[in-house]
Amino acid sequence: MVEVTIDGQKIEVEKGTTALEAARSLGIEIPTLCYHEGLPPDGNCRLCQVEVTDARGRTNLVISCMYPIKGPVEIRTDTERVRDARAFVVKLLLARSPHSPVLQHLAEEYGVEPLDARFVPEDETDLCIRCGRCVRACATLGNNCIEFVWRGWEKEVNTPFKEPSNSCIGCGACAQVCPTGAIRVTEDETTRTIWDRTFDLVACERCGVRFATPEQLKVVSPEFKPVDGRVLCPRCRKLEEARAVASGLGAQEEN
């Protein structure tokens, strides 16, 4: 255990705890975009910067989501230097995605002037800030369908060769974790489209609601699959379960 000071408050943390985790456990808010508790940290967005003074008195700006606490350090999360650094990050991100509501909100919070209208292409629709949350989510699920491609300004997240991915299961986790809403999943009654691949949704054998892609159902571990192979939506599974109890209580089969 190490004792650290965060914004004047002392806290004992396990060695290796990140500065971000320690600060949040004290209820101190640090803005993040690419950090997600369920995913390995990657330090891509640079927004969670804090100032750390080590035992020798050296002060540095660090990325709090990737800074493991190893000794008794002092962390400050709201100094002028920190705010300046974050404002700079927001400014750069805003230049990339000027129409992102999330970034506009952050810009307001950190007093970043909106980009001069001359530099904002009206047809700029890219909301992606290249934080890689989606990439990490897909990798965590074991599907690895998307990755960063190209370099520099052209860098983006895409499937291999920009072709519909064969390993995609259409779960939509990438879109769910995207902090700016850049990934689009469109769904109509019978299909779901994501990353240019269109999935036919499987219909519940009881009520007919189309609720999942066949690939999603395939991933479910065989030991939890119904032995008779019936495909039911979650609602109907619950209903079947209740019906089993009800029939034990003497209710007649209905519809």
Add this chain to the structure above:
Amino acid sequence: MEKTENLLLITPERCIGCGTCELACSIGHVGEFKPTVANISVLRFEAGVNVPMACLQCDKPACVAACQTGALEKDPKTGLVGINGAKCIGCRMCMMACPFGNITYNAAAKQPLKCDQCGGSPMCAEFCPANAIEYLPADTATVQRKKAFAAKLASGISEVNV
């Protein structure tokens, strides 16, 4: 199951189908009366047979096995399957995996929903007017009744392998 101090015990024979548990659950969790987001639901059959259904806190939970980020975990102390919403990445594999459909996903809040027994004082049990839902110490008698309920389930849905 024996590890819990208290058990949520459902006795469907007593259920009068009033739906109070659904209202109590939703007001407790989301602050409004909205049965569609409740973690317990009453399924009503003919002849006045009603069955309240909530997460069974399985010994070997399919949802936990499906969760890749550790957002769902079975607490070895309480026996409850708990959700850490911050860790959820919204893949919904828990929903696909649960054989009983007792876990749902709130797309607006980007959070999975399931019974958490209200952290130790379940609202459904508190407000159930017919004592169909009770929160009782996990002594032998309660566990026996729970097992009887489970047997009733198993006899009906032997096709679901749990």
